[in-house]
Amino acid sequence: MLYTIPDYYKEFACIAGECPDTCCAGWQIVIDEKTKQTYKKYPGDFGKRLKTSIDWRESVFKQNENRCAFLNEDNLCDLYLEGGEALFCKTCRRYPRHVEEYEDLREISLSLSCPEVARMLMERKGKVGFITVEKDAPAEEYEEFDYMLFTKLCDARDVMFSILQNRDYDMFLRMAMVLSLGHDLQRRVSDGQLFDIDGLLERYSAEGAVKRFEKKREDFKTSCQEKKKLFFRMSDMFSQLEVLKADFPAYVSERIKDICEATDASEDCDFVTEELSQEEQIWLEQLAVYFIYTYFCGAVYDEQPYAKVKFALLSVLMIRQLYRGDERSREGFCKSAAIEAAYRYSKEVEHSDNNLLRVEEIVRQRSVYSLRNFLRLLW
Numbered sequence: 001m002l003y004t005i006p007d008y009y010k011e012f013a014c015i016a017g018e019c020p021d022t023c024c025a026g027w028q029i030v031i032d033e034k035t036k037q038t039y040k041k042y043p044g045d046f047g048k049r050l051k052t053s054i055d056w057r058e059s060v061f062k063q064n065e066n067r068c069a070f071l072n073e074d075n076l077c078d079l080y081l082e083g084g085e086a087l088f089c090k091t092c093r094r095y096p097r098h099v100e101e102y103e104d105l106r107e108i109s110l111s112l113s114c115p116e117v118a119r120m121l122m123e124r125k126g127k128v129g130f131i132t133v134e135k136d137a138p139a140e141e142y143e144e145f146d147y148m149l150f151t152k153l154c155d156a157r158d159v160m161f162s163i164l165q166n167r168d169y170d171m172f173l174r175m176a177m178v179l180s181l182g183h184d185l186q187r188r189v190s191d192g193q194l195f196d197i198d199g200l201l202e203r204y205s206a207e208g209a210v211k212r213f214e215k216k217r218e219d220f221k222t223s224c225q226e227k228k229k230l231f232f233r234m235s236d237m238f239s240q241l242e243v244l245k246a247d248f249p250a251y252v253s254e255r256i257k258d259i260c261e262a263t264d265a266s267e268d269c270d271f272v273t274e275e276l277s278q279e280e281q282i283w284l285e286q287l288a289v290y291f292i293y294t295y296f297c298g299a300v301y302d303e304q305p306y307a308k309v310k311f312a313l314l315s316v317l318m319i320r321q322l323y324r325g326d327e328r329s330r331e332g333f334c335k336s337a338a339i340e341a342a343y344r345y346s347k348e349v350e351h352s353d354n355n356l357l358r359v360e361e362i363v364r365q366r367s368v369y370s371l372r373n374f375l376r377l378l379w
């Protein structure tokens, strides 16, 4: 079995009581069957506490004011204090590790919903790379795994990484080009023309490709007010989602709605795409690479690579806007505001399968998320 991990994977260490959010609050933690049996038989006073603190029918830990019943006042886990990691259920043992399965390959990422991961990514200055190793483990069998499509998606993702990590160009241009590649790729996948994909990828990776792409910029010039309206319509995605944390809708509203509704007399206010500082460019690059790495190849199961690209880059734009709407961002790049925007978005959107599916569905179906509108917004 092959395993792929991002090159910062081994640097992660949970900061436990220092964590500004903790993974034990704000969502339901599902307990796997094997651990449930261990908890059922656990002796003594702690065993009694386990009996009353678990919803046995739903197989989840009960919550007190949205916090796991075992999360104590110091933001430490009483289960861990009682029995160490051995007493964790699978979810707690794994988090923030996230696994995507592809027949004989497992791709592991660290979830951005963890504030410590959000910090690592935000502070990472070098380009992220990925490491693949082989280990003994039984491979999953998938009856209809399309190996040919998977190989093409992996090749396309490599090209996307190299475009996103080409620091000779501004990040919005790189994102626009990756969206356009996702769009062209979708046509070939939908038409069953997988053999044409190599030629497409060669065109997008050829020398001077970004420069040639940049020439199209003029065709999509859009006024600041139009961009605000467009962005506001795109941010409607939040109203379509299941709410995981009760205060999230208000958090979004304060940071996005108010900005979009503010009228700005100057036509060149350049909403969304005002010049980015070097630090911010790198942050957005790491976010874009994170989302593309985690989700893009999942298109092997639904043949919707373009929706995966749109979801990834829409997420980057939304996180950035949540950050920009934070007062702390007014005086230059503010790391803590950037970290908070990233992990809050991720926790709400990535940690609900319903929400992930819903965002992909709306970016596929609604005309506001067309390539033209994305390019108008980015340029």
Ligand code: SF4
Binding pocket: 013, 014, 015, 016, 019, 020, 021, 022, 023, 024, 095, 096, 113, 114, 115, 116, 117
């Ligand atoms: S969210 Fe991350 S850093 Fe915070 S307690 Fe959980 S694993 Fe540790």
